[in-house]
Amino acid sequence: MQQKKGRKATTRQASGGRHRGRSARRTTAQQADRHVYYERAVQNPPADTDFIQRTFRRLRRRAPQTLREDFCGTAALCADWVRRGVDRRAYGIDLDERTLNWGIRHHLVPLGKRAAKVELIRADVRDRVPFKSDVIAAFNFSYLAFKDRGMLRDYFKLVRAGLAPDGIFYLDLYGGPEAMELREERTDYPDFTYVWDQDAFNPITHETKCYIHFEFPDGSALRRAFSYDWRLWQIPELEDIAREAGFADFLIYWEGTERKTGEGNGIYRPSRRGDNSPAHVSYLVAVK
Ligand SMILES: C[S@@+](CC[C@H](N)C(=O)[O-])C[C@H]1O[C@@H](n2cnc3c(N)ncnc32)[C@H](O)[C@@H]1O
Known part of the structure; x- marks a missing residue:
C-alpha cells in the first residue's frame, strides 16, 4: 500500500508537572472519542432524513414510516428518523457491537420513551430479516465493501426483498x-x-x-x-446491478452547483446528465 510523505502521527504531550494527575498530561487525541468527531465531520442525519421524506413522498404519494438503516454504525439516522414522527419505526443493522452500544448510549437513551421505536440488530446486512421496511438506506458508501459484482447483486436482491411493495432503497456514492x-x-x-x-x-x-x-x-x-x-463502483455499474437485482427504476440525484463558488449547493435533483466536476457525491435511489 502506498504511503504518503509527512504524515506521521504527532502525539506531543501537553505540559504537566510531576505531581499532576495522568489526565493532565493526556493529549486531546488520547482523550478523543472517534465517533464524536466522525459524526461531526461526516454525517448529517437531518439532511438525509429530509431528502428521504421529500423524495419518497414525491415518488410514492405517501409518507414513509419504517426505515431500515444498513451499516448503521451509531444509528444516528435511526434516531433522527423516529424523532420526526410518533408513528415511525427504525431498524439499524451493523456487525459491530461496540459501535451499536455507543449509539444506544448517545442516540437512543436521549430519545426517552421513543427509543422503543428503534431496534438495533447486530448482524450482517446480508442476513435475512423477518420484517419489511418502507425505506432501506445504506449511507456513507459502506456497500462499497462488497467488491464482487455477484456479492453486491445478492445484497441488492436481499434489500429489495426487505422492502415494502412500494419501498425505496437509498444509497450514496462519491466519484469523479x-x-x-x-x-x-x-x-x-x-x-x-x-x-x-x-x-x-x-x-x-x-x-x-x-x-x-x-x-x-x-x-x-x-x-x-x-x-x-x-471498490469504487461507478454509477452506471450500480444502476445495472440494481436493475439486475429486480429494481424497477434507478434515479440519480445529482447535486447542483453554487454559481459564485462553483461548489456544491446541497440541492439534489434527479438527473441523467451531470456536470463533469472533479469530485461529486450523489444520492442513488432504487425504486422497487
Ligand atoms: C462507514 S461506517 C457507516 C456508518 C453510517 N452508516 C454512516 O452513514 O456514517 C460502516 C459501518 O458498517 C459496518 N459494517 C461493515 N460491513 C458490514 C456488514 N456486512 N453488515 C453489517 N454491518 C457492516 C461497520 O461495522 C461500520 O459500523
Missing part, C-alpha cells in the same frame, strides 16, 4: 476524477481538523484504501481513526 487520485483533503473545524485520506487506488480493479484521521490543536492526532477497503 479526484476520487481516483491519491490525495488528502483537510477540513478545519474550530477544535479539530478532519482529514480524508485517499491512500491507494488500483485503476484496474478500482479497489481503493482510504482513511479518516483527526488532528487536534495540541499537535496530537488520531491517525486512521477509520479505515476503508472498498
Whole structure:
C-alpha cells in the first residue's frame, strides 16, 4: 500500500508537572472519542432524513414510516428518523457491537420513551430479516465493501426483498476524477481538523484504501481513526446491478452547483446528465 510523505502521527504531550494527575498530561487525541468527531465531520442525519421524506413522498404519494438503516454504525439516522414522527419505526443493522452500544448510549437513551421505536440488530446486512421496511438506506458508501459484482447483486436482491411493495432503497456514492487520485483533503473545524485520506487506488480493479484521521490543536492526532477497503463502483455499474437485482427504476440525484463558488449547493435533483466536476457525491435511489 502506498504511503504518503509527512504524515506521521504527532502525539506531543501537553505540559504537566510531576505531581499532576495522568489526565493532565493526556493529549486531546488520547482523550478523543472517534465517533464524536466522525459524526461531526461526516454525517448529517437531518439532511438525509429530509431528502428521504421529500423524495419518497414525491415518488410514492405517501409518507414513509419504517426505515431500515444498513451499516448503521451509531444509528444516528435511526434516531433522527423516529424523532420526526410518533408513528415511525427504525431498524439499524451493523456487525459491530461496540459501535451499536455507543449509539444506544448517545442516540437512543436521549430519545426517552421513543427509543422503543428503534431496534438495533447486530448482524450482517446480508442476513435475512423477518420484517419489511418502507425505506432501506445504506449511507456513507459502506456497500462499497462488497467488491464482487455477484456479492453486491445478492445484497441488492436481499434489500429489495426487505422492502415494502412500494419501498425505496437509498444509497450514496462519491466519484469523479479526484476520487481516483491519491490525495488528502483537510477540513478545519474550530477544535479539530478532519482529514480524508485517499491512500491507494488500483485503476484496474478500482479497489481503493482510504482513511479518516483527526488532528487536534495540541499537535496530537488520531491517525486512521477509520479505515476503508472498498471498490469504487461507478454509477452506471450500480444502476445495472440494481436493475439486475429486480429494481424497477434507478434515479440519480445529482447535486447542483453554487454559481459564485462553483461548489456544491446541497440541492439534489434527479438527473441523467451531470456536470463533469472533479469530485461529486450523489444520492442513488432504487425504486422497487
Ligand atoms: C462507514 S461506517 C457507516 C456508518 C453510517 N452508516 C454512516 O452513514 O456514517 C460502516 C459501518 O458498517 C459496518 N459494517 C461493515 N460491513 C458490514 C456488514 N456486512 N453488515 C453489517 N454491518 C457492516 C461497520 O461495522 C461500520 O459500523
